[in-house]
Amino acid sequence: DATATGADGEACDETYTIGFSHPVGEADAVKQVKGFAQAHADEVGCVELLLDNTTGSSLESQRQTIESWVTQGIDAIVMQPVDPTAFAGLQQQAQEKGIKWLTYSSEMDGRDGSVGFDNELSGKQIADDVTTWIAATHPEGGISAAVTTLVSVPVYAGRWEEPIAALDEVGVPIVSEQECADQTCGLQIAEDALRENPDLRIFIGLNDSAALGALKAFEQSAISADEVYIAGQDGAIEALEAIEAGGPYKASAAILLDELGASIIDNSIAAITGDGEVDTVTPSVLASLADQAQLDELKELLK
Amino acid sequence: MMIVFAVNTRSFLTVDNLVAVIAQNAALFIVAIAFAILLMAGYVDLSVGSTMALAGVAAGLAFNSVGVVPGIMAALIVGLAVGVFNGLLIGRFGMSALIVTLGVLAAARGIAMTLAPDSIYGFPDAVRVLGAGSFLGVPYIVWIAVAVAAAGLFVMGITPIGRHVLAIGVNPRAAFLVGIPVKRVVFALYAVVGLAAGLSGLVMVARLDSAPSGTLGLGFEVTVLTAVLLGGVPFTGGRGSLWKVLLGVWFIAIIKNGLTLMNVGPEVANVVSGCVLILAAGLETLQHVLRRRL
Amino acid sequence: MMIVFAVNTRSFLTVDNLVAVIAQNAALFIVAIAFAILLMAGYVDLSVGSTMALAGVAAGLAFNSVGVVPGIMAALIVGLAVGVFNGLLIGRFGMSALIVTLGVLAAARGIAMTLAPDSIYGFPDAVRVLGAGSFLGVPYIVWIAVAVAAAGLFVMGITPIGRHVLAIGVNPRAAFLVGIPVKRVVFALYAVVGLAAGLSGLVMVARLDSAPSGTLGLGFEVTVLTAVLLGGVPFTGGRGSLWKVLLGVWFIAIIKNGLTLMNVGPEVANVVSGCVLILAAGLETLQHVLRRRL
Amino acid sequence: MSAHPSGGLRIRDLRKSYGTVSVLKGVNLDFAPGEVHALLGANGAGKSTLLGCLSGAVAPTSGTIHAGGKEHTGFTPRSAFEAGTAIIYQHFQLAETLTVADNVFLGVELRTPLGTIRRRDQELATQAILERLDVPLDPRTGVDTLTVGQQQIVEIARALRRDPEILILDEPTAALGRHEVEALLALVRRLAHEHGIAVVFVTHILSEVMAVADRVSILRGGTLLWSRDREDVELGDLVAGISPDRIDSATDTARQLGEELVRLDGLVTSYCGPIDLSIAAGEIVGVFALLGGGRTNLLETLAGARPVSAGQVTIGGVPARIGRVADAMRSGIALVASDRPHQSLFGRLSALENMLMPHYRRLSHGLRHPPRENQIFNDVARRVQLSPRSATTEASAFSGGNAQKIVVGRWLAGLDDVRLLLLDEPTQGVDIGSRAQIYELLRGYVGAQTRSVLFATSDPDEAIALADRIVVLVDGHIEAVVAPSIGEHALLALAQSVDISKAHS
Ligand SMILES: Nc1ncnc2c1ncn2[C@@H]1O[C@H](COP(=O)(O)OP(=O)(O)OP(=O)(O)O)[C@@H](O)[C@H]1O
Ligand SMILES: Nc1ncnc2c1ncn2[C@@H]1O[C@H](COP(=O)(O)OP(=O)(O)OP(=O)(O)O)[C@@H](O)[C@H]1O
Ligand SMILES: [Mg+2]
Numbered sequence A: 001d002a003t004a005t006g007a008d009g010e011a012c013d014e015t016y017t018i019g020f021s022h023p024v025g026e027a028d029a030v031k032q033v034k035g036f037a038q039a040h041a042d043e044v045g046c047v048e049l050l051l052d053n054t055t056g057s058s059l060e061s062q063r064q065t066i067e068s069w070v071t072q073g074i075d076a077i078v079m080q081p082v083d084p085t086a087f088a089g090l091q092q093q094a095q096e097k098g099i100k101w102l103t104y105s106s107e108m109d110g111r112d113g114s115v116g117f118d119n120e121l122s123g124k125q126i127a128d129d130v131t132t133w134i135a136a137t138h139p140e141g142g143i144s145a146a147v148t149t150l151v152s153v154p155v156y157a158g159r160w161e162e163p164i165a166a167l168d169e170v171g172v173p174i175v176s177e178q179e180c181a182d183q184t185c186g187l188q189i190a191e192d193a194l195r196e197n198p199d200l201r202i203f204i205g206l207n208d209s210a211a212l213g214a215l216k217a218f219e220q221s222a223i224s225a226d227e228v229y230i231a232g233q234d235g236a237i238e239a240l241e242a243i244e245a246g247g248p249y250k251a252s253a254a255i256l257l258d259e260l261g262a263s264i265i266d267n268s269i270a271a272i273t274g275d276g277e278v279d280t281v282t283p284s285v286l287a288s289l290a291d292q293a294q295l296d297e298l299k300e301l302l303k
Numbered sequence B, C: 001m002m003i004v005f006a007v008n009t010r011s012f013l014t015v016d017n018l019v020a021v022i023a024q025n026a027a028l029f030i031v032a033i034a035f036a037i038l039l040m041a042g043y044v045d046l047s048v049g050s051t052m053a054l055a056g057v058a059a060g061l062a063f064n065s066v067g068v069v070p071g072i073m074a075a076l077i078v079g080l081a082v083g084v085f086n087g088l089l090i091g092r093f094g095m096s097a098l099i100v101t102l103g104v105l106a107a108a109r110g111i112a113m114t115l116a117p118d119s120i121y122g123f124p125d126a127v128r129v130l131g132a133g134s135f136l137g138v139p140y141i142v143w144i145a146v147a148v149a150a151a152g153l154f155v156m157g158i159t160p161i162g163r164h165v166l167a168i169g170v171n172p173r174a175a176f177l178v179g180i181p182v183k184r185v186v187f188a189l190y191a192v193v194g195l196a197a198g199l200s201g202l203v204m205v206a207r208l209d210s211a212p213s214g215t216l217g218l219g220f221e222v223t224v225l226t227a228v229l230l231g232g233v234p235f236t237g238g239r240g241s242l243w244k245v246l247l248g249v250w251f252i253a254i255i256k257n258g259l260t261l262m263n264v265g266p267e268v269a270n271v272v273s274g275c276v277l278i279l280a281a282g283l284e285t286l287q288h289v290l291r292r293r294l
Numbered sequence D: 001m002s003a004h005p006s007g008g009l010r011i012r013d014l015r016k017s018y019g020t021v022s023v024l025k026g027v028n029l030d031f032a033p034g035e036v037h038a039l040l041g042a043n044g045a046g047k048s049t050l051l052g053c054l055s056g057a058v059a060p061t062s063g064t065i066h067a068g069g070k071e072h073t074g075f076t077p078r079s080a081f082e083a084g085t086a087i088i089y090q091h092f093q094l095a096e097t098l099t100v101a102d103n104v105f106l107g108v109e110l111r112t113p114l115g116t117i118r119r120r121d122q123e124l125a126t127q128a129i130l131e132r133l134d135v136p137l138d139p140r141t142g143v144d145t146l147t148v149g150q151q152q153i154v155e156i157a158r159a160l161r162r163d164p165e166i167l168i169l170d171e172p173t174a175a176l177g178r179h180e181v182e183a184l185l186a187l188v189r190r191l192a193h194e195h196g197i198a199v200v201f202v203t204h205i206l207s208e209v210m211a212v213a214d215r216v217s218i219l220r221g222g223t224l225l226w227s228r229d230r231e232d233v234e235l236g237d238l239v240a241g242i243s244p245d246r247i248d249s250a251t252d253t254a255r256q257l258g259e260e261l262v263r264l265d266g267l268v269t270s271y272c273g274p275i276d277l278s279i280a281a282g283e284i285v286g287v288f289a290l291l292g293g294g295r296t297n298l299l300e301t302l303a304g305a306r307p308v309s310a311g312q313v314t315i316g317g318v319p320a321r322i323g324r325v326a327d328a329m330r331s332g333i334a335l336v337a338s339d340r341p342h343q344s345l346f347g348r349l350s351a352l353e354n355m356l357m358p359h360y361r362r363l364s365h366g367l368r369h370p371p372r373e374n375q376i377f378n379d380v381a382r383r384v385q386l387s388p389r390s391a392t393t394e395a396s397a398f399s400g401g402n403a404q405k406i407v408v409g410r411w412l413a414g415l416d417d418v419r420l421l422l423l424d425e426p427t428q429g430v431d432i433g434s435r436a437q438i439y440e441l442l443r444g445y446v447g448a449q450t451r452s453v454l455f456a457t458s459d460p461d462e463a464i465a466l467a468d469r470i471v472v473l474v475d476g477h478i479e480a481v482v483a484p485s486i487g488e489h490a491l492l493a494l495a496q497s498v499d500i501s502k503a504h505s
């Protein structure tokens, strides 16, 4: 168990204990954010970062973690709730105890700050990109699309709602709308959907994992890569390399994970000390072949 | 184990933390008691997690449309109804317990999600009092869990039903032949487990002050099963002690709590809790072997 | 059921789709065969999903650092090792099968995630050929699944081991007293299930062309268990036919496929697959009752 | 005996069939109060099925049962109980994880007004019943720690506890020692004659019939052959009625014995010993003892199923390793255990699989050979007079005696290289005709003087009829080794010698 020291190794006058909780601990992107947050905490010094071990969107597990943090009386909690309404009571309890309550990429009333990563923005970037792509490659239509969702975790809704709205707008039928956030189901859904709908050309994943699964299905089909648009969200390294390879994988709404990780620490400290910016939104950026420099930068970040 | 936790964390052994552990796991205690009795009779119910969700959603809808008491009733009635359904198919018609309850696990979750696509919240204040208030310094929900445990211990310990349950678990044919209404007992046990799941769904919703249909009680069946098995009830039934089951639940809760307080990531948490389970199984076997030697 | 799917989708009854269903579920077929044999002897292994992940990660790491053949070996060896571990604790030392394998389920996942914090990808081309290539128009992985099924049918049908497995499932004490090396058979069965999980981890990784440690095989144990139970092997062992198990797997695969093709949402999918399970249990019971009437 | 206006039990045209197999083909019988009625018949004649109809365990296909002043077309266990019947099953039906008292009162617990169990009262009442049976047993012991014989006592205590008007006993003496059998027979007589209970008694031991019955009925192939007062029948009538084509076994032909094959030197088990014994090739040695005398303990230890404390076993001059079953088997030792449902039978597997289970590996060269398996099965089934002689029938669907034939038949196929065959109660539940047949087969089994047989029995007649030499065990020690010519009474006296003195110390 790490005891915090100052950045230069000296003992601290005051140590801030900050808890960061995310419901999908097994996801690659989450593991990376935690890593960046820890790195930044070490850099700043005098910060002890607590990380929970919730996986699989387990409400029970996340709830228990946050409760014990509240019982412990740590200084700040940064969390992405499985379901915001299920944590309103705890938020109030925490704040009554003087614990700063910050949300991570989600909305909660009365929070002391937020580490923004906007799921809607992410969804919107993909939505815009796919609209452009359709206009350029299939202006006459005649294609269909698949989107994956995770309706049990409403926080992410922007990631699929935005692309769905955009596709509706341009009149591309959505023939598959299945719950999926990993490669295995992505592959299976894409295979089945392709067989059922030979005109399927668009696959938008809730995250990169789902989209990467779909990528294998399209690669195995006889459809030329130019005709296909696959996109994910998060900016996972495997996805970035797939984009760079110039195949069917066209884009990913990438989060600047280092910035995001740093904000967890910085915004918490700002909320505790009352000094500094407590609400930040780390923009997602669209990673695609259109911007090679950006792609390189993102890849560099994740190395 | 306990020592490791106590040494490595500041708050593991504080009274606050210990009461909090029970309060956090009140739902688990409630379901585990009923589940353990069912398992002693040789039957399982894997649908408890979804039953909780369905009952919780029903309670939530009723809280916001009718009132607090109807909400409480709704949770209990829905839980009971699911239990009665399971009990009919399994107890009365003799269908496979595992398959039926796996089916209900999926179906009840689906129904809960259909009923409440978004989570339900903004309940009357009384709900929050139920979830967070306390009496004599002990939270209401802890009182509820204690009452359920006491009822379970009473029934299994000193009433004929306790003997009948064990007899059914160890030799259903013999139980039938001495005139125990086996089908009716099994039916009733499923109804009780359903009711317990309804109650624990209610407890969860009151604590959360919200009823998220997609995640409420998700994966709960595995936790309950693990706790009950750890409590020494064999999967084939026929024996077991509710005291040990309470210990099993406590153990699971403590591990979870200790791991959180020690701030380990999901990778290490998985490895540690896996090893603890294996160790526990090993200790039990060792105990058996030693007892037979004596 | 089949009719609903056939009417509502274009491709459900096409040959393409039928072959694809096997290919998609090759991993499930492989594990289910071994798992069913283990269950016939009265034992379970809930750790298969995590074993797949661990074996898959090992294969992935070896593919990228050493080569294709070492990668294949790595998956098989890791799977076998986990199986041997389970077999030692359960078969040799008599520890509780459910608790030990629940423990290994958690621990193996944790180890896989520690070994590979990010997913592993970018394998040599041969891996992709293994996953997607075909021979005589049938994908390699389908050949593998067919070979495993044939081996299982062969062993259970016409070798002494098949009888020994059933004998252990029916009456382990009597099996012991007629000289069947019960402990050794159980140990071997766990090793085989581990090996099968390793193989199916390899198949999954080859298909995905990537080894995501956090999600590979997640929840697989429930799917396998459901398929095998649907295939008519009772949880207490002692009977069952591998042909019916294959049918059970097929059934599960078909439902998933049909629901995906029909593109129903998760709420409805849950309700439908739940109801199908319950119906299947009902049909089996009905069959029993009718057979006894005759 | 005159038929009583009320009480007792009348069966009219009772039929039962399983699928196309008809087991009871229209039976009419009267069981009068105050009478001990022995129901006899060959294995598979339908006795247990008939009794099952009376206790609610089996639903008859048609027919009526008059009991408790009412006419029934069938019973449930509870309605049978309410009509005043209680039954002791051939295969005990106990909840093994519960205590003796819990089992005795299972389903009819004594309750306080609160609904809780009056545990102390139950224990005292159980104690009282056990004392009536003359069996010292703590009511608080768990049933799973009891021997088969003790479990049988618990079954009997349970039936008595229900104060029945009609008491049904299905081979209650099969697992009991001589001492307990006598106590039980005396009790049965008393219950009938003094308390006016109608007792129905199934047994394969004809001496018991002659000792206790007032009336005798014989079933053959699911129909009543005849029903007579006991005074009007001779032993010969019974034998002729049960197994018409019984061949008298040639007991008196002097048998050739070979050299010493098996030798026990100072063998100490967890209960028995030290035991020194030498068995010649071709010899059949009987172990006779009272209930709890250590027969089962000795045989199971020799078979490797229990730990050896000290001593050595030599087979054919070679020290045998008997620590584990597999080792014992490799040394050529095989066991037929006495607790059939728990230790021997694979209930859900077929008769053929049951019979060949120990031999599959030897019978196959990696692959099984079904035609050969069938041929062996049919051969053995014919020799042991198995009925039905069906290879595919589940073992659990066979009658008790026929299941025993399957289990013993396992080793009579002669496929193995067993040198020492151990049989614990080899003919329990087997009818008189087949019993002689099995004795004959066992003699043939050791005839070539390459094998020996060591069997344990609680029936002195069996010890005398089958053994070349009888070892009398008392409290786990060899009291005497005698020739069968010693006779039943002397044998019993030997077995009881220390037991009686211990009872008074
Ligand atoms: N469940 C069943 N299914 C099919 N046949 C059965 C079943 N139970 C019994 N039988 C058959 O019914 C016949 C009569 O069996 P029953 O047990 O009544 O014989 P029994 O006279 O008690 O013989 P035993 O002296 O060996 O105990 C046997 O041929 C047996 O195979
Ligand atoms: N599992 C056990 N636990 C405790 N005591 C036992 C156990 N098994 C046997 N015994 C005791 O060991 C002694 C010998 O038992 P064993 O079964 O060998 O006798 P037996 O002569 O075969 O009697 P039975 O007629 O009951 O078969 C008995 O006193 C019995 O009470
Ligand atoms: Mg019988």
Ligand SMILES: [Mg+2]
Residues within 6 Å of the ligand: D147, D148, D295, D296, D297, D338, D424
């Ligand atoms: Mg014995």
